[in-house]
Amino acid sequence: MPRRQPLRQCPRCGFHTREKRCCGIDLAPGRFSMNPARIKFVRTLAHRQKGLDDEEYHRILAAVTDGRCESTKKIRRRRDFIALVDTLKGLPDVRRYERRAA
Numbered sequence: 001m002p003r004r005q006p007l008r009q010c011p012r013c014g015f016h017t018r019e020k021r022c023c024g025i026d027l028a029p030g031r032f033s034m035n036p037a038r039i040k041f042v043r044t045l046a047h048r049q050k051g052l053d054d055e056e057y058h059r060i061l062a063a064v065t066d067g068r069c070e071s072t073k074k075i076r077r078r079r080d081f082i083a084l085v086d087t088l089k090g091l092p093d094v095r096r097y098e099r100r101a102a
């Protein structure tokens with residue numbers, strides 16, 4: 001049976017709403033999973049824009065997900081994804097994109 005849309009809290013502004021979107025964030029209910037586009041987005045942001053190496057990135061990933069996710073693909077909660085992206089966006093950009101040794 002379809003139930004009334006629950007109130008959801010926007011992770012960015014904290015507003016409680018029944019809208020599907022707030023602050024450009026998709027709040028729609030449903031199972032969240034990482035897809036190739038999301039994985040690519042996060043990896044580009046972390047490694048190219050912010051210059052993190054794998055170790056730094058995984059430390060941040062573990063911190064924002066309370067250790068639930070040891071890899072990007074294992075993110076299963078929308079709020080973990082949003083928290084990760086917001087945390088990464090808060091880091092300073094590298095001055096220029098540099099290739100790092102893998």
Ligand SMILES: [Zn+2]
Nearest residue numbers: 010013022023
């Ligand atoms: Zn909002």
